[in-house]
Amino acid sequence: MSDTYLGMPSFPQAKASTRDTRLRANLTHATRTIRDKRARAVAELDDWAQLREAGKRIKDRTLRHLDDHLVQLEQNVTAAGGTVHWAADAAEANRIVADLVKATGEREVVKVKSMATQEIELNEALAAEGITAYETDLAELIVQLGEDRPSHILVPAIHRNRGEVRDIFAAKMGEWGRPAPEGLGDSPAELAEAARLHLREKFLRAKVGISGANFMVAETGTLVVVESEGNGRMCLTLPETLISVVGIEKVLPTWRDLEVFLQLLPRSSTAERMNPYTSFWTGTSDGDGPRNFHLVLLDNGRTDTLADEVGRQALRCIRCSACLNVCPVYERAGGHAYGSVYPGPIGAILTPQLRGTASAVDASLPFASTLCGACYEVCPVAIDIPEVLVHLREQVVERDGPGHRTERAVVRAGSWLLDHPAALGAVERWASRTRGLHPRRLPTAVARAWTDSRDLPELPEAPFRDWWRKSR
Amino acid sequence: MRVALFPTCVNDAIHPRTGQAVVALLERLGVQVDFPAAQTCCGQPQYNTGYRRATEPLVRRMAGAFAGYDHVVTPSGSCTAMVRDNYPRIGAKARTEGRGDGLARAAASLVPRVLELTEFLVDVLGVSDVGAYYPHRVSYHPSCHGLRMLGLGDRPRRLLEAVEGLELVELPGAEECCGFGGTFAVKNPDVSAAMGADKVRNALSTGAEVLCGADNSCLLHIGGTLRRADAPMRAVHLAEILACTRADPTGTGWATPRARSSA
């Protein structure tokens, strides 16, 4: 019953997450901390609304002429000494990167945190070719050492608290390189220091770096990476070869456009006026940084998303994660429940568009929201996430997946009733008259989904419409 | 001024008292209201679950039922937001799908006239003191649609603050969703219940006797959670608080025809 009427399984892990008190506590603590900080950082700028509107429009106009901007970007990157590759899907991107790494003769690469390379599962693809990719972002390192999956865009190990991180470092660092210091404590400062020591030897000998990018500027061929820890600078500067895998939607037309996004992004993501480090590079520079630069432009479902009139706004996303941090469903379900590298509200609209809704989890994502609108309110590029969610729900329902057949029938019957007020009144009347017979908890799965945690309302003596008719 | 009441289908079937309170309140303020019987439901549950096409007849029905009224007042933020935000979308999509302009025109005719109760009181009638009396400790939960989509702002608070005898206490985490979310409540019951539990915990921490809201769908969920916990707190719609007076502090008279015709 639950599968047929409810249409969808609730997202698979949510039940477990709501009962995992440690996970709940970790998430609640972290998201609330950042939520308040973001609000203060945003409140400092009295022109936030104008910046947000500008960000939205720049992105919309860029997407409308994405072909032109990408071609211009390609020309400028090439002119500045870089090489541009185009990858239609994950497999092609992985093959390109693996071939580039193999051509250097290296077997190890250092990586800056990048959603695009997680999306295409690059590390796994490289491992299959005998190449080890070291994640160098602190949270990614925690995830990699813990053989875990990321659960947040900005802070992939947000589901771990300091004690858990300490245990992972102490147990696992030695397997990957320099072991954690003896007697490692659990203060974030000590843990950051352990990561510094562990990764430093890798940075200093790295010959190949792999990154994503936050922005690419078409008119100049410049790529921009926004970060905090300095691992990005290490990977972008020290190796001889740099390979950046970037989604095609990350392009901006002009250098000037950065003035909007470099204000929107840091305040929305880490709630800072400016993040500690931002790196800009245009192709290659003599004697400064990598001698070889490859840019892999990634489609992997983005052009499908672009074709959807309502859904394409998801491509504005600058991956700030503000929507995750305010989302009450994310806070309780945790990032893993979304079954994708893009969790939370943005994941619920992006993943089903990039991957389609054929799998149960992808089809369940658009329903993983109360439509409370907190995500839309904080989104720095004004993605109307509730609007897209409802739009995607329609697509799931229209496809008439087996799960929705009964629900459709119920809705159809309901629609008839709601278009016949007299009949509706009769049903309401019947329900009111039989109210003495309604138990407090109901047996069917749908009803149980309600009554397991909540009482049903008591029905009135008569519906409003009857009272009105009689009293007039 | 011709004013129609759209109590919403939920209140019609499950919580008529809220509709009665709106009638009592508006008549006390000198506004004659009507209940066009052709109305049913705005279509929010269907639309938000993905059944846009099933909503279309309801758009037409709503536009028809409320044709000719200057204002359509509804004690529900989410139903107001449904009409205001989604009816134009439904019309526009029907147009792009090559099914003509009719739906868009129906939506356009209705949308500007539909007002949430506190908007009608504050913006149209220009009152914040409605002469109510409610000697209780009350906390207010601003439901998401009213808060974020309609931008009701401080209207509900101003109305409550003017109520004689009412002590308003701040609700911690007020802006956070209660976890109802329409069919979300049964599609994702675990998350929904966890959110409801947190909302209720915050509400109980205020020590208030009454949790006031302006959307009975949320209050069904919160109230049901409170009752299941046998908590010393009731969920009460804002209209029912504003309709209470010194003469009738518990609203016993709203339901009786006599009380209304004497207004």
Place this chain on the structure above:
Amino acid sequence: MTVPAKGSSRERILARIRAAVQDAAEPPPVLRDYRDSHQPDDPARLLDLLAANLADYRAVVHRCTGAELPAVIGRILAERGSRTLLVPDGVPEDWLSGTAVERVRDHPPLAPDRLDAVDSVLTGCALAVAETGTIVLDAGPGQGRRALTLVPDHHLCVVRTADQVVASVPQALPRLDPSRPQTWISGPSATSDIELDRVEGVHGPRTLEVVLVG
């Protein structure tokens, strides 16, 4: 006429983009009605703000006159106990007149482990942004290639004159050359990866000291 390989991913992606947007309306124009700066145009106040914002993100800020600069640099290095100082080309000789620490030059370019071994690096900057507490390096004179300010654990950066300070990001970008590699630095490296708690000092220099002249 040369045509790219038919069915290449490049052509396929571009064709898919064109098909996806061909019926889309032209989105509304970008209004740049946001502020050019959030501060009054007052150089003295900008310098104060820069100092405050740098300090807020845990940079150590020193202020002095041009004449005092060599002594201030000498004192900072002495207090830290630095014995080796990496000096990029173009750092004015007189900045170093107040210190006797061993100078290390990037000729020939130093390998990463050599950079790791120096105690401090001294640079100027391209400009600084007051509102965000940001120092911008563009590998120009007195700044060196990017690795020089990355690997050493102590970065001492001089903001030479008040006219190197702009109020805001919108005022900074037009003054910078996109063809040069740039690093924008706002405080020492930091992480919020554990419980979203900010900790300063990870991979980049753990100590950033900024001397504001003027």
